[in-house]
Amino acid sequence: MVKTAIRPNQTWPDSPPVTQRAKLFRIYNHYRVVISLMLVALLFIDPVNFDTRFRMLDYYQAGAVTYFALNGFIAMILLAGMQPNQRHITLSVLLDILIMHGLLLTSTGITNGLANLVIVSVAAGNILTPSRMGTFYAALAAICSLGISSWAVLAWDESGDDIVRAGSLGILYFAAAFILQNISRRMVRSEALATSRARSIAELEQINRQIIQRMRTGILVLDRFGQIRMANAAAEELLFGAQAEKPDDSNRGRHLPQQLRLGLEDWLKDPARRTEPFQASPTSPLLQVNFTQLHQERGDHILVFIDDMSKVTQQAQQMKLASLGRLTAGIAHEIRNPLGAISHAAQLMEESHHLDKSDQQMLDIIRRHSRRVNGIIENVLDLSRRRVASSELLDVALWLREFRDEYLQTQDNENQPSTEIKLELDTNIPQARFDKSQIEQVLVNLCDNGLRYSEQQTGKRTIELHAGPTADGERAYLDVHDIGPGIPPDQRSSIFEPFFTTDKSGTGLGLYLARELCEANQAHLSLVEDDKPGCCFRITFAHPGRMI
Incomplete structure (x- = not known):
């Protein structure tokens, strides 16, 4: 015993x-x-x-x-x-x-x-x-x-x-x-x-709270007056561009963005009506919201689900790109072979001594459009063969200085004006997590466009790069500003669509590809409106603590 x-x-x-x-x-x-x-x-x-x-x-x-x-x-x-x-x-x-x-x-x-x-x-x-x-x-x-x-x-x-x-x-x-x-x-x-x-309930509540806070879907709880009672981190970031330390306390009594408030008023009048997508700010992604009563009997609280439409669009684009990849793999040779023959024939005809001025103009048209078709094929192949982003945590200011120096070395050309890139860096820029090669590809595209349009407008190849922290101080952003003619207001909503271009020699895939690469790195590319002449494109990087 x-x-x-x-x-x-x-x-x-x-x-x-x-x-x-x-x-x-x-x-x-x-x-x-x-x-x-x-x-x-x-x-x-x-x-x-x-x-x-x-x-x-x-x-x-x-x-x-x-x-x-x-x-x-x-x-x-x-x-x-x-x-x-x-x-x-x-x-x-x-x-x-x-x-x-x-x-x-x-x-x-x-x-x-x-x-x-x-x-x-x-x-x-x-x-x-x-x-x-x-x-x-x-x-x-x-x-x-x-x-x-x-x-x-x-x-x-x-x-x-x-x-x-x-x-x-x-x-x-x-x-x-x-x-x-x-x-x-x-x-x-x-x-x-x-x-x-009670301990099990508390642990379950804590787990649920952590799950809700880590969800990519934004969740809001509103009172009957439309004031925020609770918001998870995703909703805070999507609506206000910031992540609060304690969302439950910081959001209590906070007012909704105007677009969301109007959508809530329309839903209260007609619960069967679907709210149209909107942007909470010019730099935020397109958002889709859905409303429901948290308590069906009392109806004193409203539950709001906020979805980032860019993620849905990205999934749809990935499906399109998968189909496009299979399509381009089959027809690339079929297009390139006759295109190569056309380009080669144009070169042989150019060597002839019996061509008059009108024939030379026809050859110029053939060469120019051959290059354009080849560029379209290259861009489509780049989209279809796009690899998964391999992100790393980088110092934005240091990386941007290196990029500026390397980019200027590729712009030395006696046949064009000298290139000037103004670099402005704010203090305390947060680190950013992204694929260095993919974001460099985006930045090269934006810089090429900015320099080209600046030269067309003023005769000077000048752009400005400005990096700084977002309003919450948690994320970094990068502005590419040119002094070109700008984009008409009626075309601003279409500039990121594939094959849309205002340049006769362009393919219309540059900005589309740039935005796709940004989305792959959980960054967001947007057109920012300001009082300065020209265009300003902004890359807003994801939170450095977010795993991609």
Whole structure:
């Protein structure tokens, strides 16, 4: 048989939790202080009659004062912050039982009303320690009661009825012990079950909160007045371009963007109506929202789901590119072979000495359009063969300086004006996570376009690169600004569509490919409106902590 020893600081089986047991002991000690104070106060009431009724008055008075001093001392150290353990509780209950019986012995015996206080001590011991130790309290109290009753009969010729009364008290002690142990165990188990379930619910709520915060779909909870009660990180980023440290607190009472508020008003009028996609800001992606009542019966909160349409568009484009890749793989040779023959024939005809001016113009048209068709094929093949982004965390300012130097080295040409790229870098630019080669391809395309249109408008090949942090300071952005003629307002919504171009010699795939590469790196390419002449294209990089 293996015996398990219980250390003094160890919790008894089925005992209340440590914090609850400490609170109960503090309450019990307050009761002891009050009882001991009353016993001391009674010493000053009619002390003459005590001499005739009490067996050993001096000992009784000393015991009452000692009991009050002991309880007062314990109360003081509890107020000082001492945390009682099981050893302190056991010792206190044992002292109560022994001191109470000592007072009974020195007063009028078992018939004294103090005997009823022993029942309270036994009950408190069984509540604080619902185990076999509680039964020991009852046994000790019963033995002490029988002992002082027997001593009174033998030493002071008291009536034998005291022994019967002591036996009755003993029965009460054990009855209180068994009943309270059973009740305490049930309460402790019920509380343990409730605590376990509460802990499980709290853990589940925490998991749900983390899942919601990490979802790519934005989620808002609105009150009936349209104010934000809760928003996850995705909604914060999609609507306001920032991620709050504590979204639940920072968004409370915050107002909706105007486009979303109008969509909410339309939905409240007609819940079956689908809200049109919108942009929360010029640099934000296209968003699609869906509304639903959070509580169908009360209808006091509205749940809003916000989807980034660029991700849906990206998936659709990937499906298109997969089909386009299979198509281009089959027809590339079929197109390039006759195109090569046409280009070669044009070169041979150019060597002829019998061509007049009109023939030369026709050859120029053939060469120019051959190059354009070949460029279209190259761009389509680049789209279909686009590899997965291999992102890395980079210092935007350092990378941009290196890119500027390398790009200027490729622009040295005696047949064109000198190229000037102004570089403006803000302080505290966050790092960005992207595929270096793909973003360089995007930037080369934007710089080529900017220099070409700047030269057409002013005769100067000049652009400006400006990098800085977003409004929340968490993400970096890069502006490419030219001094060209700009884009008419009626064409701004179409510039990122494939095969749309305002240049007769262009293919219409440059900006489309640039935006696709940005989306692959979870960045966003947009046209920014400002008061300066020309165009400003902005690349807003993803949060550096986001895994691509």
